[in-house]
Amino acid sequence: MKYVKVLHALAGVLSVLIGCAALGASMNLDELLEQTRLSRAQDEMVAKQREARFLSARDKQAAIVAEAHAQLGEQEKTQGLLKGAFEDNQKKIAGLHAELDKRAGDLTELFGVARQVANDFSSVMRNSLITAQYPDREGFLPALTTPKSMPSIQDLEQFWFELQREMTESGSVVQYKTKVVTPQGSPLEAVVTRVGPFTATTDGQFLQYITSQKELAIVARQPSGSSFKGIAQKFENATEPVNAAIVDPTRGVMLSIYAQKPNLIERVQRGESVGYIIILVGLVGTVLSIYQLLYLLGVKRKVTRQLEAVVNPQTDNPLGRVLSVFRGDSKRLEEEADIVELRISEAVLKEVPKLERFQAFLRLAVAAGPLLGLIGTVIGMIMTFQSITESGSSDPKLMAAGISQAMIATLLGLGIAIPLLFMNAWLATISRSIVQILDEQSTGLVAEKVEAQDSQPA
Secondary structure, eight states: OHHHHHHHHHHHHHHHHHHHHHHOTTSOHHHHHHHHHHHHHHHHHHHHHHHHHHHHHHHHHHHHHHHHHHHHHHHHHHHHHHHHHHHHHHHHHHHHHHHHHHHHTTHHHHHHHHHHHHHHHHHHHHTOHHHHHSOSOOTTHHHHHSTTOOOOHHHHHHHHHHHHHHHHHHTOEEEEEEEEEOTTSOEEEEEEEEETTTEEEETTEEEEEETTTTEEEEOSSOOSSHHHHHHHHHHHTOOSSSOOOOOOTTTTHHHHHHHTSOOHHHHHHHTHHHHHHHHHHHHHHHHHHHHHHHHHHHHHHHHHHHHTTTTSOOTTSHHHHHHTTTTTOHHHHTSOHHHHHHHHHHHHHHHHHHHTTTHHHHHHHHHHHHHHHHHHHHHHHHHHHHHHHHHTOOOHHHHHHHHHHHHHHHHHHHHHHHHHHHHHHHHHHHHHHHHHHHHHHHHHHHHHHHHHHHHSOO
16 A cells, blocks of 8 residues: 555656646746645545545455355255255165065065056057047056056056957947048048057048047058948948958058059059050050951951852952952953962952051060060169169168069060950951951852863863
8 A cells, every 4th residue: 555655646746747847937846846735635535535445345345255154154054964864864765665665565566567568558559549539548657657656546447447448449340520630631520430459441541540649640642442442431331230341450551551552553654754655555556456356357247248148249348359350240251260360369469458457567566565675674773773873772672662663664565565466366367267268269269260161162
């Protein structure tokens, strides 16, 4: 504090000197002395005020520190008391546990078995379709599944009741009204038909149980085929005691897998551009073969009718047109036998192209179908290996999906080749039978002409 006062005095003197220098030499020494005294008195008063404030603050800080030390002592004393009480309580709890184990006896093992069974049953009950009908039946599970907990008699009775209800409902078929979630996410009031814990349907659509929301939802992708929906609807509206129903023993797993199976259109789409080309070839071949089949059947019917009236040839069938080359023309009957044979061959050859048309294209389609399928398979395998390279994973599921997609082209190629092969063979058989009739009748005409010439007198 002494040094502070000296510094303040020096500062006052310095300020006076600076003031004197500014005022000039007009100020005398008495005035300078008086000004110095006043400045010193003022500085001493400011210094005393600062010193008083500092001492006051120091006293307050000392009081705060003393109070904190007093509180620390009290807290330490309380800590000691609490620590002793805690140790006493731990000893009492250990003694109570020992006494509880002693009194429980065989009940401890019984509760352990009950807890284990409850843990196993909890997963079954949470995922069961029966829980969708009785959603508020899981309240007893925490008391039974929590370790080192003592279940009450009410909890054990509720556990026994739920076990019995699960077994009873597993063998029953019931219908009840509830809300189901549509594939668009909106709720819908519907009548649900439940077959035990296995399947649930509404209006022929299969449902799945959403565990997190405790609601039934319509499966977005239903099993393909009208038989599934038809059987489900018939079973929902059945009045007889025995009826056919679809039961999934895996509780929805098999139905979900079956629903993911692609239908015919999806399989064709997986074949990509090569598959569409194969289908186009098959459609063209099918249309042409059906058209030619109808034409040949009509021609064969007319030829058969013409065989019953050979002497009266008609120009609406190949046989009639061949017969009309010589029938009813006396000038032609007088020609030589070799000329007659040539004219008959000419008439038969005119009819053959119409009888055997489109068969060359069908043979080409039969041969090209498997080759196009092979091209599609090769393209699919290339895409499969490319996807495996890009993903850097050798997942069997990824390879299986790619190989399955690659085999679709081969299946489509064989699918059009085999039917067209049988159709081509059928058309060839019909056309050969008609040509055979034409050849037989034309040969008969030649024989008649030769006999006529031989019977004439020389």
